[in-house]
Amino acid sequence: MKKVARKARKTGALLLCTTILLLSACGGGASSNQAASGEPYDENSKANISWLNILHTASPPTDTILNKIEEKTNTDIQFSWIPDASKEERINTSLASDSLADIVTLTLLDNSSVRNSLKSGLFWEVEPYLNDYPNLAKISEDTRRSASIGGTLYGVPFQKDLARNGVTIRKDWLDKLGLETPHTTAELMEVARAFTEDDPDGNGKDDTTGFVDRSDLIYGAFKTLSSYFGTPNIWEVSADGKMTPEFMTQGYVDTMDYMKELYQKGYINQDFAVTAKTDQQQKFAQGRAGIYVGAIFDSKNLLNMAKGIQDDMELVLVNDITSTGNEADRAIWAANNGIGGLLSFPRSEVKDEAELKRVLKFVNDLLDEDVYALMTYGIEGTHYTVDDQDAATITNTDLWQQEVQPFSASRPKESGFKIHDADPLKKESDKLIADNANYAVLNPAYSLESETYNTQGSELQKTITDATYKYILGELDRAGFDAAVESWKKSGGDAIIAEYESAYKEVQS
Template sequence: MRMTKAGPVVAATAAIALTLTACGGGDEADGSGEVSTKDSITWMTMLHTATTPEADAGIEAELEKYTGLGIEMQWVPDASKDEKINAALASDSLPDLVSLTNITNTTVRQAMASGQFWDVQPYLADYPNLSKIPEATLESAKIDGGLYGVPYQKPVARYGVLVRQDWLDNLGLEVPHTIEDLTEVARAFSEDDPDGNGQDDTVGFYDRSESFLVGFRSLAGYFGAGQHFEVNDDGEVVPSFTTESFKEAMEWYRGIHEKGWMNEEFVTVQKQNQKDGIAQGKGGIVVSGLFEAKNFHEAALAADPASPMAWALINDMTYDDVDRRILTDTNGGMGGWLAVPRSQITTEADLRVVLGFIDKLMDEEPFDLMTNGIEGVHYELDADGVVSMLDNSTWEQEVQPFGSSRPSERVTVFKTSNEYTNLANELMAQNADYVVVNPAQSLTSKTYDTQWSTIQQQVNDAYNQYMVGQIEMADFEAVVEGLRGQGLDQVIAEFTESYEKANG
């Protein structure tokens, strides 16, 4: 009885409290500017670093000055970009400009194919930089013949294998250039105490949860596997995980895992954990972007200024009699789209403002800003035009976040005082001659657009289970066979048909 009497008062109090909270937390973001007088841009883009740079200051303020437009950055952590973008698409809360860097995202492809974004092709010719985007890049950025965003231009293949040079020296080993030698290095790094501290606390490979899509995928490329898809002898376009080379690579990599030559619980390791682990000297072989050597090195120095860490950068790894090759990690230099939503930008006049903004970002000055930062604040130039960083942690905080949002990374190559950066730039350029691209990228398949995310996740799970020994190769193959009925066969059939059409 007592409860019922106190009821109304409690309920009312709680209700008031709740309402107040709701008001206080109200969303003040104002969607769009007025038509034709557009003087600012909201830009949703990916954040690859731990913290966001300060708004309306530093690089952002400089870019505003250069472009003459107000900029409001909406940073989305790269790891959660898919859900953020899916949610924004579903709730129609898109900004003026969206970076879409996962080109296989089903929702994004559907949204593009259905015309949610402007087809920018007819406008490109009017801008000095946009008009110079290579035809091949434009082609690979098209969906159903439409160009629903300005393609990000990246180096075509940035990946390679990084090996701890100081550990190799300690053990008297040569820099490995074949998978066979790399295997031996992985063994030695795990068993022969490469850091000489008398403890069994190191491994060879240091991988992370995205192994299937990132690190291992690149390794499988050395074994001959295709970039996501490949055309087989029968002229069919098949996913690379159905091929023998891919499975051969899986068997080899599982052997590494079984013998303890890599971090055992890699499936629980996130990107930042991986970086931390490498900086702490837990592992000595990383399959990643060659430019990461610099970041690992600096992370190690930040933790321990006396760190002996040194890296060997390898871009010519080969296996058995397979010719030198490297899978592209940027979809053949097309790193996604800078897309303009029709719901936000409703007039051609406004669209031209946004395109002009992108175009200006491709000038050398903003490129310099987004790469090195502000001269005198983040870096200095010597007489030979060599860039040297003043304070790395400031650069990481204020400049690095913008790096991955540069519409083109091919504007110019800076000579820097960092040997790793120079070397990585050189090796990445060499990669271009051996790059393997995805034959299905510009092909169309309705089933792929709707089902691929689901299919890929199941294969990814099966790969992880196989790696740690939960299942065997026969079980992995059974999972793939099972998926044939759930759309995989249709994807193959539709891509093959599209491929035949495109290649006569």
């Protein structure tokens, strides 16, 4: 790949890049060539931009789309890809060693190391500059506030749909077994049982489960199911300003009990606690399970992955499941209040305001319609066709997956563009995601500050995460889980609660 041959600007960045993925490359500041020559900075000149980014696919993209993006944005982009499964560890290491890039994708804004790095002045404050760029100026005030840390915006927000999750189910299996689409958690459990025990694929073998899940209590099945049981979104605030973490509510316990039953009865893949997202999706596409809980728009990708393997696969999307059967109880958690993270710019790499403005111009250009089309669908005539209604159809799925799909998570905004997907499943998922917004549950503490959380939050959360998994797997009873909660409280959790309550009161006053 030509990117590998490019010389990195810093030895530290090159070492980081080598350890992350040999197929990627780092280095190259926004105006490094000009700085070396002593020439004045020109915002419209071609820029070398390095980007420490998250990879959500099995392998990084080839240069086909990258070359086109570079042409559109007048840049030379040098990616360093961090696999999604190891993003927390890698980002923490990069922040600690200052082995960064001109642009750093920070998706874990609740991570204490990330928040501390942002607040420490490591990254540029960007809000004073956004209105100078036509696309960045359109970022709403609500989005800017939600993405701020302590009232300061340290990067360009990833703009996501408010609530994207739901349930994807094998409709052909429902039909074969004479089952209706479930709308309650009890009905969903029965579907899981039938998909496990009643041979939904008709091959005479005991080789299917109901659910297929992954090692992720947030973006996997757990948090979406918890919405159906009435669990608050991370924090709950009472009328008098008292804050309660989600794991101290009955809904959270009900969700653990539900998943424990799935696990004990074999209705979920028994290795879910150590399964990566890519493996989860492959298992579904291979016909080894019939229920996938996660982003509703994943359905299109799941069906595409199944081509040639499960050609008879039909899917139905569900977003209205409750534990009670009452419409009034519908709820779905809003991922980070619609913020997917930040594109942040380290002062160690982006040396001055002139460089910052050039990098911001690049991010602004990524929000252009034609660049969005490249990062979403690819090259017209090669990867997709478009009709007179601006509806795009992928025509070469294998090539799209290899050359285009890895870029989709790098789009600063994922909806609201003229070009749209012609695929029926994508149309349906877009409709349900829009409907979800009417039932979205926000995290009332998302933009609040707690010093104890910033310094200890990530470590403390591991206590709860470990206890949750152990409870589901039958390694811990209710008393053991409650003991873990008490440990969380005594180790700093009580301080976090008090600090959030104080911050909430200050905001409300």
